[in-house]
Amino acid sequence: MLLNGFDPASIERGADQLAAGRLLAFPTETVYGLGARADSDDAVASIYRAKGRPADHPLIVHVADQAGAARFAARWSPLAERLTTAFWPGPLTVIVDRSPPMGAAAAGGQDSIGLRCPAHPVARALLQAAAARGVAGVAAPSANQFGRVSPTTAAHVEGEFPADLLVLDGGPCPVGIESSIVDCRGELPVLLRPGMLTRRQIEAAAGCALADRGDDAPRVSGSLDSHYAPRARVRLMDGGQLKTALQVLGPGFQGLAVYSHSVPPLPARSGGPIWRTMPPQAELVARELFSVLREFDAKGVQLIWVEQPPPGVEWDGVRDRLQRAASD
Numbered sequence: 450m451l452l453n454g455f456d457p458a459s460i461e462r463g464a465d466q467l468a469a470g471r472l473l474a475f476p477t478e479t480v481y482g483l484g485a486r487a488d489s490d491d492a493v494a495s496i497y498r499a500k501g502r503p504a505d506h507p508l509i510v511h512v513a514d515q516a517g518a519a520r521f522a523a524r525w526s527p528l529a530e531r532l533t534t535a536f537w538p539g540p541l542t543v544i545v546d547r548s549p550p551m552g553a554a555a556a557g558g559q560d561s562i563g564l565r566c567p568a569h570p571v572a573r574a575l576l577q578a579a580a581a582r583g584v585a586g587v588a589a590p591s592a593n594q595f596g597r598v599s600p601t602t603a604a605h606v607e608g609e610f611p612a613d614l615l616v617l618d619g620g621p622c623p624v625g626i627e628s629s630i631v632d633c634r635g636e637l638p639v640l641l642r643p644g645m646l647t648r649r650q651i652e653a654a655a656g657c658a659l660a661d662r663g664d665d666a667p668r669v670s671g672s673l674d675s676h677y678a679p680r681a682r683v684r685l686m687d688g689g690q691l692k693t694a695l696q697v698l699g700p701g702f703q704g705l706a707v708y709s710h711s712v713p714p715l716p717a718r719s720g721g722p723i724w725r726t727m728p729p730q731a732e733l734v735a736r737e738l739f740s741v742l743r744e745f746d747a748k749g750v751q752l753i754w755v756e757q758p759p760p761g762v763e764w765d766g767v768r769d770r771l772q773r774a775a776s777d
């Protein structure tokens with residue numbers, strides 16, 4: 450059931466729902482989350498059940514501010530302090546050592562925990578109202594079935610869960626891909642999942658270079674290859690390959706969708722490929738990417754051909770999601 454997230458009465462109702470240990474979907478600036486209070490293992494268990502997600506995959510805990518985050522941490526490292534001061538509220542998740550009594554189920558049994566303070570006004574109002582009811586933090590993975598494309602509108606969420614799930618509608622998510630995840634437990638920060646903060650921005654705020662991911666890097670479920678997959682088969686190609694592939698296939702082929710920035714669309718005709726032009730800015734592509742993939746799926750195509758985004762660190766997050774969507 451949809452509630453207008455900008456209505457204060459909906460925020461109160463949502464916060465009551467969380468305080469009672471029940472599920473609530475809510476908007477963040479990145480994607481919609483499926484939330485439950487992080488300080489109740491039973492409440493958190495219902496997230497795993499609703500998503501069909503294995504219980505050893507850790508969830509991100511959402512908090513209203515740094516002080517709320519520090520309660521979950523055994524040690525709030527100087528690195529976490531610098532990064533969260535620079536980017537919170539915003540699309541950054543920090544991994545820190547977990548305070549043992551806090552968020553065990555949310556952390557999927559790990560001794561670390563992922564913490565994020567979202568910037569979306571509806572999420573902020575909700576987290577503050579929940580905190581006022583004694584909710585220490587809200588565990589929330591993206592509000593999609595396990596392995597599917599993350600939702601960036603309330604309608605996407607509604608389509609994947611039973612009709613009685615409460616969904617706060619905050620409009621389309623302005624960032625559109627999930628937060629950057631930075632492991633802050635070591636001396637140097639490690640980027641576990643790229644998002645819309647660039648490596649350069651993270652390094653500038655950290656005051657040091659990012660370290661490479663070691664083999665013992667913690668498990669990030671988003672890094673399973675088949676993550677973010679639409680139902681159709683996705684192929685990533687450079688502009689030249691895409692042109693050739695289109696010529697080989699012929700313009701009348703049905704069941705194909707194309708998302709390209711440099712190849713001019715084939716002349717519109719009935720039965721030809723569905724065509725979307727990729728915008729020239731990474732921010733714009735990130736914002737629309739998951740809804741474009743869902744739209745293609747909804748039209749029943751079997752193939753989605755995507756042109757590789759241009760080079761440049763600002764495209765890292767988009768490139769990462771496209772590579773995952775394309776791997777099978």
Ligand code: TXA
Pocket residue numbers: 477479480481482483506507508509542544556559561562563565567589590591592626627628630641667668669670671672
């Ligand atoms: O933008 C976002 O981060 C969205 C919104 C809702 O905040 N959330 C999100 O959650 O993307 P989810 O569960 O779909 O992805 C969370 C990722 C997973 O890949 C998980 O493995 C990783 O965060 N993660 C969470 N806690 C972790 C931990 N303690 N150590 C390593 N990775 C962790």
Ligand code: MG
Pocket residue numbers: 590591599671
């Ligand atoms: Mg997810």
